[in-house]
Amino acid sequence: MWGSLLRERALSAAIEYDHSAILGWFRDHSSFYSDRIGSRQVWEQVRPLEKSDVAEVPVSVDDSIREARTSGTSGFQVSIRNNLRERRFRRALLYRPQLFYDLPAEVHQVVFVDGNWCAEAGMAPKLFEYGGVRYRTWFAGVAADVGQIHSLLRSLRPQLIRGISSGIVRFIDQADDSLRNLGVRYLAPGGEFLQPEWRKTMHDAFGATVLDCYGSTESGAIAWQCPLCRRYHANVDEIVLEADADGLLVTPLFVSSQPLLRYRLGDIVSFDAGSADCEIRLPTITIQQARRDDWVIGHDGRRVSPLSFQFEQIPHLDAWRLHQNHDGSLCLYFESVHPDIVAKELGRQLADAVPNQPFEVHEGIWRLGRGGKFKRVSSDLT
Numbered sequence: 001m002w003g004s005l006l007r008e009r010a011l012s013a014a015i016e017y018d019h020s021a022i023l024g025w026f027r028d029h030s031s032f033y034s035d036r037i038g039s040r041q042v043w044e045q046v047r048p049l050e051k052s053d054v055a056e057v058p059v060s061v062d063d064s065i066r067e068a069r070t071s072g073t074s075g076f077q078v079s080i081r082n083n084l085r086e087r088r089f090r091r092a093l094l095y096r097p098q099l100f101y102d103l104p105a106e107v108h109q110v111v112f113v114d115g116n117w118c119a120e121a122g123m124a125p126k127l128f129e130y131g132g133v134r135y136r137t138w139f140a141g142v143a144a145d146v147g148q149i150h151s152l153l154r155s156l157r158p159q160l161i162r163g164i165s166s167g168i169v170r171f172i173d174q175a176d177d178s179l180r181n182l183g184v185r186y187l188a189p190g191g192e193f194l195q196p197e198w199r200k201t202m203h204d205a206f207g208a209t210v211l212d213c214y215g216s217t218e219s220g221a222i223a224w225q226c227p228l229c230r231r232y233h234a235n236v237d238e239i240v241l242e243a244d245a246d247g248l249l250v251t252p253l254f255v256s257s258q259p260l261l262r263y264r265l266g267d268i269v270s271f272d273a274g275s276a277d278c279e280i281r282l283p284t285i286t287i288q289q290a291r292r293d294d295w296v297i298g299h300d301g302r303r304v305s306p307l308s309f310q311f312e313q314i315p316h317l318d319a320w321r322l323h324q325n326h327d328g329s330l331c332l333y334f335e336s337v338h339p340d341i342v343a344k345e346l347g348r349q350l351a352d353a354v355p356n357q358p359f360e361v362h363e364g365i366w367r368l369g370r371g372g373k374f375k376r377v378s379s380d381l382t
């Protein structure tokens with residue numbers, strides 16, 4: 001049902017927000033928001049919500065609420081809570097671009113997700129019907145065995161591949177056979193800034209159309225690259241987006257369990273001047289700077305790609321962040337329920353990836369207080 005609504009809205013003229021009505025809704029939500037908003041009627045005068053404020057936002061009581069943690073690659077992990085209806089709507093919004101893809105009525109898709117597990121072709125897929133298309137989905141962990149991913153793709157011949165950009169690139173880099181005969185028509189990566197070289201790698205490897213998706217755990221899908229005009233249409237009908245100079249502010253209008261008002265996501269984004277020559281009427285944006293991992297500089301001056309760090313394969317490792325200091329030394333932060341074993345293995349793999357560079361391994365990714373949106377690998381040298 002949401003498919004047809006989201007299609008219709010995408011094709012109709014841009015919407016006007018009733019800012020004072022939205023502020024009124026937030027004011028009524030809780031004393032947290034009524035205190036923040038006070039008597040202000042002007043939207044821009046309401047102080048943006050920072051990551052450190054999110055834990056204070058009251059959450060409605062609802063048995064269907066589930067918590068998701070952001071990746072913490074900004075150095076600050078945030079817990080986001082959505083109820084069942086919101087999670088379903090988020091999925092509908094995530095699939096919105098595919099309403100305009102040229103896909104058959106039944107689609108096989110493989111999604112690259114965090115982790116080292118990979119489905120086998122004989123396993124039952126996850127089913128989802130949307131916009132007149134039946135999606136059959138299998139998952140591949142970005143750190144899974146490359147041969148196993150390749151065999152999954154060979155058996156399934158998915159029309160669509162989605163998921164974590166760097167994971168797809170890692171797979172391409174390590175797969176030695178051609179991927180052009182697998183029948184893939186679209187790659188719709190997300191989760192990270194899609195660098196031009198990654199886009200080219202994907203396109204060349206699969207001979208498929210690459211259409212980027214931009215979103216966040218906090219807000220859901222924000223914008224998507226259009227198969228018709230190739231610009232990024234923004235989901236402004238569902239999320240109030242403000243291209244603030246200090247970073248993008250988002251207000252998702254479909255979230256009521258833990259609502260976020262003018263939440264600072266922090267990416268640098270600008271609205272394009274003029275509308276695209278496209279039947280999709282949603283305004284378009286350009287992502288200037290977002291979630292791009294830094295390269296690390298080796299002891300010998302060699303640049304080490306952030307993709308060299310595949311710590312996900314280490315058992316019991318829950319999260320990690322790597323930072324390079326001004327003096328070249330490295331600090332690896334991690335989370336694990338078995339810190340002693342994991343720290344040892346992390347140290348061994350880090351020394352292999354960046355030989356002769358001094359390093360420390362610390363438990364607790366929160367201990368790295370550095371900002372910078374979406375970076376898992378950050379460096380003071382690049």
Ligand SMILES: [Zn+2]
Binds near residue numbers: 228
């Ligand atoms: Zn378009």
